[in-house]
Amino acid sequence: MQAYEFINNLIPPLKFTDKAKMALSWMEEIRTNVLPVVDQGQFKGLITDELIYTLNNPEMGIAEIEPEGLGCFVYQDKHIYDVMRVASEYHTNMVAVVDRELHYLGVVTLEDAISAFADSLSIQSQGSVLVLSMNMTDYSMFEISRIIEGENAKILSSFISSDPLDIHKIKLTLKLDKTELRHIKATLERFGYRLIDHYDEEIETSGEQDRIGNLLRFLDI
Template sequence: MQAYEFINNMIPPLKFTDKVKMALSWMEEIRTNVLPVVHEGQFRGLVTDEQIYNLNNPDLTIQEVEMESEACFVYKDKHIYDVLRVASEFQSNMVAVIDREGVYHGVITLEDAISAFADTLSIQSQGGVLILSMYMTDYSLYEIARVIESENAKILSSFISNDPLDDSKIKVTLKVDKSELRHIKATLERFGYKVIDHYQEEPSTSGEHDRLGNLLRFLDI
């Protein structure tokens, strides 16, 4: 799942010589509010429709617009995880893809990245999601897995994030292969783990909405 596999070829890059009114026309046509800017084969940043509207001069060229998010890129051999990380870091719906020589190859939209992640086996598999809160020094996936496996369940995927309610702790989000979580939750708590939330998934019919919902629950968004 390397980044170059998910480049969206429908999104054209802007050149320094392009007029901003053309950029707005492209944005409207492909229904986006941001486009990449490329000069001499190098990624130079992103331009948003808000920037252009604030300038209030349709005859300006892209070169005259102050570029944003020049570091909003990933190398083409990076994993799709890195695309999601960079998109989150820059609060952007689009991430550029370049090679190790800095040559621009295209962009990946946040929607494409989420769809790619949602298509992974661990997200689509039926099961449940548990969210634990703990200190980083107490985190051991091996020990957590051992407790969960004692209930004849397995961890399909795990995800660590900062606990917004306590900077000294982390949240550990676990996808397990069992939909019934009552016994697993009780066993974890018996071993001293704090389970702050859980989601028991029902068998679903298929569809993009179901996969996206599973992903957002997994990431605890």
């Protein structure tokens, strides 16, 4: 799950000697709104179609345009999670990958990162999703796992996020291997856990969009 494993080789980097009109042509061809800029093997940032349109000079050289997101990169040995974190930080759907000497290796798209993340979280496995709200001090995965396994179910994956309504609480999202949640929900509530949402997943899903949709629902985005 390291970043270099998910480099998208179909996305070409722009050179300083290229022109803005070439960048727009490439963006249209590969259906993206952003491309990396590389000079002498070094990542120099990202150029968006919005930036080019704002300058309104298709003959302008890439060297004359100041790229954005100079820090929008991860090292090749970083986890795919870091790709998603950096993409979110820079509000972009593309993150550069470099080695430890900062040599450019390629880019990972947000779509590819999400697909990899979905695979790692067993998103495609049949089951259901539970969302619990609790104080951080009350969080114990060992205890929660014990309760759920007592109902002959298993946790396939879990995700913790902060509760936007209460800074002292967290939301714990659990992917379970069971579609029937009635007894599990009752048992968790009996032990004092507060359930704020649940999702019964469809049995038949296929395709990239289904997988990404399931991931976003799992992450509660």
